[in-house]
Amino acid sequence: MNKLMTRIIPTLLTTLLFNNVYSQTINSFAVFDGSTLILPAMKFGEKIYTNLKLSYVGGLDFAYQNHTDEILSDQKTNSTFDGQKVTINLVKHDNNLYSNLILVPTSDGKLTAQSADTPLPTKKLSTLNRDALTWITYKAIRKPEIKELNKTNYNQNDSTYNAIAYLDIDLDGDDDIFVGTLWWENPYLYESVKKIPAEIYINNGDGSYTYDMSMIDGTIPTFVHPRKAIVSDFNNDLRPDIFVVDHGFDASPFPGESPWLILSNPDGTYSTRYLSDYVGFHHSASAGDLDGDGDIDVFVTGFSLLILLNDGNGNFTDGTNKFPDHLVSIGRLNTSEIYDVNLDSHPDIIAGCECLTDSAAKIWLGPDYNKVVNVRKNEPFTTIVDILPVDLDADTNIEIILSLTGSGSRSYQGAMIEVASFDKSSNTLSYETLYEEDSSDTFLWISWLKAMDNDEDGDLDILADNKSQGLIIEQYESGSFRVITDNKKNW
Numbered sequence: 001m002n003k004l005m006t007r008i009i010p011t012l013l014t015t016l017l018f019n020n021v022y023s024q025t026i027n028s029f030a031v032f033d034g035s036t037l038i039l040p041a042m043k044f045g046e047k048i049y050t051n052l053k054l055s056y057v058g059g060l061d062f063a064y065q066n067h068t069d070e071i072l073s074d075q076k077t078n079s080t081f082d083g084q085k086v087t088i089n090l091v092k093h094d095n096n097l098y099s100n101l102i103l104v105p106t107s108d109g110k111l112t113a114q115s116a117d118t119p120l121p122t123k124k125l126s127t128l129n130r131d132a133l134t135w136i137t138y139k140a141i142r143k144p145e146i147k148e149l150n151k152t153n154y155n156q157n158d159s160t161y162n163a164i165a166y167l168d169i170d171l172d173g174d175d176d177i178f179v180g181t182l183w184w185e186n187p188y189l190y191e192s193v194k195k196i197p198a199e200i201y202i203n204n205g206d207g208s209y210t211y212d213m214s215m216i217d218g219t220i221p222t223f224v225h226p227r228k229a230i231v232s233d234f235n236n237d238l239r240p241d242i243f244v245v246d247h248g249f250d251a252s253p254f255p256g257e258s259p260w261l262i263l264s265n266p267d268g269t270y271s272t273r274y275l276s277d278y279v280g281f282h283h284s285a286s287a288g289d290l291d292g293d294g295d296i297d298v299f300v301t302g303f304s305l306l307i308l309l310n311d312g313n314g315n316f317t318d319g320t321n322k323f324p325d326h327l328v329s330i331g332r333l334n335t336s337e338i339y340d341v342n343l344d345s346h347p348d349i350i351a352g353c354e355c356l357t358d359s360a361a362k363i364w365l366g367p368d369y370n371k372v373v374n375v376r377k378n379e380p381f382t383t384i385v386d387i388l389p390v391d392l393d394a395d396t397n398i399e400i401i402l403s404l405t406g407s408g409s410r411s412y413q414g415a416m417i418e419v420a421s422f423d424k425s426s427n428t429l430s431y432e433t434l435y436e437e438d439s440s441d442t443f444l445w446i447s448w449l450k451a452m453d454n455d456e457d458g459d460l461d462i463l464a465d466n467k468s469q470g471l472i473i474e475q476y477e478s479g480s481f482r483v484i485t486d487n488k489k490n491w
Helices: 002-008 021-025 126-130 144-154
Strands: 030-032 036-044 047-058 061-066 070-072 079-081 086-093 096-105 110-117 163-167 176-180 199-203 209-211 226-232 241-246 260-264 270-274 282-288 297-302 306-310 316-318 335-339 348-352 361-365 371-375 383-390 398-405 415-423 428-437 449-452 461-464 472-477 480-485
Touching: 036 086, 126 163, 126 226, 126 282, 126 335, 126 383, 163 241, 176 226, 176 241, 241 282, 241 297, 297 335, 297 348, 335 383, 348 383, 371 428, 383 449, 398 449, 428 480
Parallel strands: 030 086, 036 079, 163 226, 226 282, 282 335
Antiparallel strands: 030 036, 036 047, 047 061, 047 070, 061 110, 079 086, 086 096, 096 110, 163 176, 176 199, 199 209, 226 241, 241 260, 260 270, 282 297, 297 306, 306 316, 335 348, 348 361, 361 371, 383 398, 398 415, 415 428, 449 461, 461 472, 472 480
16 A cells, blocks of 8 residues: 555645635546546545546556646545545546445555446436435334424424435435425414424435435535425536425515525535525426526526526526516416426426416426417316426327316315326327316325336336325326325325
């Protein structure tokens, strides 16, 4: 080991005091081109070695080639050396990603790859990152000690999760879970408002989950009434990031709340930002490249619209007024998704609420969002709770699955699942109701939908994402569905 590091450590330039130049100029992931493994920065003790190159010599072996600078810094890096092994958090090879790569020195001065993982990819559209191979009961993963702690500290009831996100946060190849739970007390008073900390559960690979907040480097996000957590790569480092909207106290004076942004660091930890400049009654969000500049923007709905434009590094500015007036002035909406529904390679915006006068939802077709398609109202289920666009029947058109409930005098009573098939040649929709519960019960509406091959017959079925609700609508022939399991209360 000493011989190896004697070759790596020699200072080529005078040691520099390293500021923020590193994070702005050096990639946060390693790159392997088939012959050379380039580590943008490797941390060893108090020093960082930049642009370190390892030559591939065959089999699982690499050999030190050279590096550029030796820098004194406490900056986070994608690669570290602890005196026994080199750990590389993320490696890009062509279109493939490898994570948690361990290189162990050998007696002849080489480095041998000992183990590595293949992380789940992070898609650009947050809609696509909703997919998870597991079907879970939300409350079942929550640890009793967390429930007890929150009950003691915040008088929190055993709330069902409103904001849930699936992401491979530890880059080991399976979906971990981020959740935000709401504060609620009886009586529900503005002066009693409390903020509840976020929770992260790491997938153990055997159907169990471990509560683990160790990857949060900084303030743990806290929420009053989080409505939606979305996942995308906001800082362009090939790792999943999280954006959470919170509408705050759910009664007059409706003061609103600010979103939270949870951004990945090169070393696998996460930094958090409370976006205090954007207070509002934010009910939903979705992510995609709305302005066509190559990075991921955020579309936030609620009492009013907020479009946050990204600079490519996860820094957002209010760009709402840069979009067409008929989009900017849409008013109150409570749910949204971004998806290429007409398959023209441009993201489209789908958003809905009972509050639109001429329809229950609209589709604004990209890239200019001037073409608008109305989604019908389906009385009495005119509140759209969730929107899930997907190709259900493997044809040339996209289906939009809608979770609906009542509005007005029947606010949030009952539940309905409807499929709107989008005809890309005519920009029109056709409809099919798959499930209906015409009930006065206000605990039946389905917060989040899931499309997966539950019966493993090769096609997609429709489920309530929270397994405790139990709803399964099975596709048994292409385009034909039947209800297998009824819906239960969403407690």
